[in-house]
Amino acid sequence: MNLKVSQLLGGSEIVRHQLREDSPVSCLITDSRRVVPGALFFAIGGLRTDGNLFVEEAVDRGAVAIITEENLGQHFPIDYIQVTDVRKALALVSRQFFGAPDAKLGITGITGTNGKTTVSMLTQHLIGGQDRVGLLGTIRYDLGKRTLPSFRTTPESVDVYALLSQMVDNGCAEAVMEVSSHGVDQKRTYGVDIDVAVFLNLTQDHIDYHKSMESYYEVKKRLFTGETGSCPRAVVINVDCAYGRRLLEDIPKGVDVITFGIEAKTALIRAENVSLYAERTEFDLTWPGGQVHVSSPLLGRYNVSNLLAALAIARAKGHSIESVLDRVASFPGVPGRMERVDAGQDFNLLVDYAHTDDALIHACSMLREITPGRLIIIFGCGGDRDRTKRAPMLRAALDGADEVYVTSDNPRTESIEQIFADMRAATGSEAAHYVSDRKHAISLALDCAKAGDCVLIAGKGHEAYQEFDGTVIPFDDRQIARELIRMKSIS
Structure with missing residues (x-):
C-alpha cells in the first residue's frame, strides 16, 4: 500500500x-x-x-x-x-518512500578529484564481485542481478534510494558509491547511512561551481563529519595528499581511521620500493602485522595509490589484506582508465579519462617511466566548464609530453576558438598542434608515432560521445583509434 x-x-x-x-x-x-x-x-x-x-x-x-x-x-x-x-x-x-534501503547495505562512499571510478570498481572486485556488491559510479550501476549504464556519477537522491532498493531486492549486502562534490553539495546523498567514507585526493576541478579550492574542500569534508545526515563508522584517507592530512584533524571522535600512502611514512597501509613496467606495477605492501611483494596489472604510481585505497577499504570492511590480495591479479581493469588499444601497431596506445592538470601530470609521469621513445598526447578541455583549469592542463601536457595535439573535448555551447585561446595562455606561443576536429587530431598523432613511442588519448576515457551545442554525437576514442590504425595499415 x-x-x-x-x-x-x-x-x-x-x-x-x-x-x-x-x-x-x-x-x-x-x-x-x-x-x-x-x-x-x-x-x-x-x-x-x-x-x-x-x-x-x-x-x-x-x-x-x-x-x-x-x-x-x-x-x-x-x-x-x-x-x-x-x-x-x-x-x-x-x-x-523506498524503505531505507541504505540501512540494509554496508555502503562505502568514495570521493576525490581523481581515481573514484578505479577505486570503486577495484573495491567491488576485491570484496565480493559484481553480483554480490552493488555499484553506483561514473561508468555503470551494478544492481546485483542487472547492470545499467550510468547517467550521472552520483544520481539525484530519489534515484540513489531507488537504485539502492533494487540492490537490496537483488540480494546485495554491500554497495560502493562514487560521491561527487556536486552530489554532496546538492544533497543527493543526504541521509545515506554510509559505513565507510573514503578520501582519495583533491586537486583543481569544478572551480566554476565551487568558486575556490577552500569551498571545494569544505563540501568534500561534509561526507566525513556527519553533515550529510549521518556520520560514517570508519574513514579511509590518503595522507599523501595535503588535504587528506588536513581532513584527519576534522574527523569526529569515535570514528575509526585508516590511512594509506606511498610517500607518507605515517600511513597505516603503504607502498614501498615501487617499480613501474610497461605491462605491470610492482611494490612492497606494508601494513600493521604484515608485508608482502605485490605485482599488479594496473599501470602507474597513481594506480598504486588507488590499489592501496581499495585494500584499506577492504580492511575497514573486516577483510584481511591477505585474503583480498589474491584477487588483485584477476581485476579486469576499468574501461577508459589507462586502457590499452592494440590494433597491431608497433607503438603503445592508451586511452585515459585524465581531464585535470593533476591527472595529466601523473599520467605523463607514469608513461615517461615505461616509454623508451617519445610520448605523444591528444587532449582537449570541455566547454561551459571551469576556464581557469585550461591553461594549467596545457602546461601539464607540454611539460610532460614530446608532442601535444590540442583538440575538442565536449565543446557544448562554447566555441572551440575560445577554448583554445584560454589554453594558449599557458605558453603565449604555438608550442602545441591545435586541431579542432578530434578524429583528425588522433589521426595526425598516430601518423607521428614510431616504434617504441607511446600515444595517450586523454580526457574522455570511457565516454562514447561528444557534445556540440545541445547535440550529442557518437564518438569513442578507442573505436576511432582502432579504425584509423586499420585504415592506415591497408593504405
Whole structure:
C-alpha cells in the first residue's frame, strides 16, 4: 500500500503546509514532464531552470501534492508543503518512500578529484564481485542481478534510494558509491547511512561551481563529519595528499581511521620500493602485522595509490589484506582508465579519462617511466566548464609530453576558438598542434608515432560521445583509434 503524503514528511523542516486530501503517493518526481497521477512533485531550483515555474504543469498532469520552498498560498488547488530546503526534503522523503534501503547495505562512499571510478570498481572486485556488491559510479550501476549504464556519477537522491532498493531486492549486502562534490553539495546523498567514507585526493576541478579550492574542500569534508545526515563508522584517507592530512584533524571522535600512502611514512597501509613496467606495477605492501611483494596489472604510481585505497577499504570492511590480495591479479581493469588499444601497431596506445592538470601530470609521469621513445598526447578541455583549469592542463601536457595535439573535448555551447585561446595562455606561443576536429587530431598523432613511442588519448576515457551545442554525437576514442590504425595499415 502506498504511503500518504503526511507519512513521508518525517525529518523535513516544514514552514507551512496545506494537506486537505493527504493522498497516497505513487512516485516521487522532480521533472514536471514525467508527472503522472499520484505523483509527489518536488519543485527544485537549479542552475539553468527553476522547478517552481512548472508547478501548474505538475498539477495539470495529476500530481497529488507539491513540495517547494515557495509559499503557494491558501487557494492553491492541491496539497502542498513549503519546506526550508527542498533538496534535503527530497532525500529524506525518498529514503522513507523506498524503505531505507541504505540501512540494509554496508555502503562505502568514495570521493576525490581523481581515481573514484578505479577505486570503486577495484573495491567491488576485491570484496565480493559484481553480483554480490552493488555499484553506483561514473561508468555503470551494478544492481546485483542487472547492470545499467550510468547517467550521472552520483544520481539525484530519489534515484540513489531507488537504485539502492533494487540492490537490496537483488540480494546485495554491500554497495560502493562514487560521491561527487556536486552530489554532496546538492544533497543527493543526504541521509545515506554510509559505513565507510573514503578520501582519495583533491586537486583543481569544478572551480566554476565551487568558486575556490577552500569551498571545494569544505563540501568534500561534509561526507566525513556527519553533515550529510549521518556520520560514517570508519574513514579511509590518503595522507599523501595535503588535504587528506588536513581532513584527519576534522574527523569526529569515535570514528575509526585508516590511512594509506606511498610517500607518507605515517600511513597505516603503504607502498614501498615501487617499480613501474610497461605491462605491470610492482611494490612492497606494508601494513600493521604484515608485508608482502605485490605485482599488479594496473599501470602507474597513481594506480598504486588507488590499489592501496581499495585494500584499506577492504580492511575497514573486516577483510584481511591477505585474503583480498589474491584477487588483485584477476581485476579486469576499468574501461577508459589507462586502457590499452592494440590494433597491431608497433607503438603503445592508451586511452585515459585524465581531464585535470593533476591527472595529466601523473599520467605523463607514469608513461615517461615505461616509454623508451617519445610520448605523444591528444587532449582537449570541455566547454561551459571551469576556464581557469585550461591553461594549467596545457602546461601539464607540454611539460610532460614530446608532442601535444590540442583538440575538442565536449565543446557544448562554447566555441572551440575560445577554448583554445584560454589554453594558449599557458605558453603565449604555438608550442602545441591545435586541431579542432578530434578524429583528425588522433589521426595526425598516430601518423607521428614510431616504434617504441607511446600515444595517450586523454580526457574522455570511457565516454562514447561528444557534445556540440545541445547535440550529442557518437564518438569513442578507442573505436576511432582502432579504425584509423586499420585504415592506415591497408593504405
